[in-house]
Amino acid sequence: MNLKPYFFIIVSLMTACLADFALAGSPVPGNAVSIEWHMAKQWRLPEIPVDIVHSDDGKYVFVLTQESKVLVYDTDGQLAGGVSVGKGVTGIDVSPRAETLYLIDGRTNTLTALSIDFVHHIDISGSPLKGPADAPVTLALFTDFECPFCRKMNPLLDMILKNNPATVKLVFKNMPLRRLHPLADQAARAALSAHNQGKFWEFHDRLFAQEKLTQESIEDIARSLALDMEKWKTDMNSAPVRDQVAKDMQDASKADVTGTPTLFINGKLLKGRSLSAVQEIINQELSKGK
Numbered sequence: 001m002n003l004k005p006y007f008f009i010i011v012s013l014m015t016a017c018l019a020d021f022a023l024a025g026s027p028v029p030g031n032a033v034s035i036e037w038h039m040a041k042q043w044r045l046p047e048i049p050v051d052i053v054h055s056d057d058g059k060y061v062f063v064l065t066q067e068s069k070v071l072v073y074d075t076d077g078q079l080a081g082g083v084s085v086g087k088g089v090t091g092i093d094v095s096p097r098a099e100t101l102y103l104i105d106g107r108t109n110t111l112t113a114l115s116i117d118f119v120h121h122i123d124i125s126g127s128p129l130k131g132p133a134d135a136p137v138t139l140a141l142f143t144d145f146e147c148p149f150c151r152k153m154n155p156l157l158d159m160i161l162k163n164n165p166a167t168v169k170l171v172f173k174n175m176p177l178r179r180l181h182p183l184a185d186q187a188a189r190a191a192l193s194a195h196n197q198g199k200f201w202e203f204h205d206r207l208f209a210q211e212k213l214t215q216e217s218i219e220d221i222a223r224s225l226a227l228d229m230e231k232w233k234t235d236m237n238s239a240p241v242r243d244q245v246a247k248d249m250q251d252a253s254k255a256d257v258t259g260t261p262t263l264f265i266n267g268k269l270l271k272g273r274s275l276s277a278v279q280e281i282i283n284q285e286l287s288k289g290k
Helices: 148-163 184-195 200-209 215-224 229-236 239-254 275-288
Strands: 049-054 060-065 069-074 079-084 089-094 100-105 110-115 137-143 168-174 262-265
Touching: 049 089, 060 089, 137 148, 137 275, 148 168, 148 200, 148 275, 168 239, 184 200, 184 215, 184 229, 184 239, 200 215, 215 229, 229 239, 262 275
Parallel strands: 137 168
Antiparallel strands: 049 060, 060 069, 069 079, 089 100, 100 110, 137 262
């Protein structure tokens, strides 16, 4: 591959460099089809490229350079980061969702798999939290009050907080799946309205204790917690509470969250749901501060 420094790279599902063709879409003689093309993306690389791959979902592009680095770009051309690799690495590949990067080393005849974590910045301002506000490890949980799998995750989270009382905080982010769960949005707003009266987590626990949510059961929870019912009902339909739910949904979209429950540990997506898997990541994050 003869590539020059500062090579312009064009990334697309269908990308073409057809400088020899005078007309885009010119039919190939003898064929019944033609090719139409246009420039989709273009950006300047800081190093000479050797190989390139992208994830199947099209979200990330990986470029191996002659300087023994793998540069990771999002598809808007923004550099997300880089990985230094051995000088013998001549080829790369990635798993479908780019959670694993494969390095082909021609000098040692080895194939190495690197586990990749994309760290997302998740805005937790204004969100209910449990644990020390200054804890170095943040668990950001996107959840839905009508999701049965979310209910099953609560005991695990309680155990994590119990085992890490000074170093971990849990932040609640709403992701009501409205098409599947008709009362999820109302429950989210009800809990945030209880948060305005200092009783979010009590409301949270009682919502998840319900086998099936109804409008009546949601109101019963509010009464059982001795909330100011007039204020609670007003807050439920207020713009700030609706905006908070909408913001959580936007944050979920930015972090590529597609279902509930989804947990991030200091911005890293949790891939396993066992106590040991969560604690291992927490320990890794804590070790960074030492």
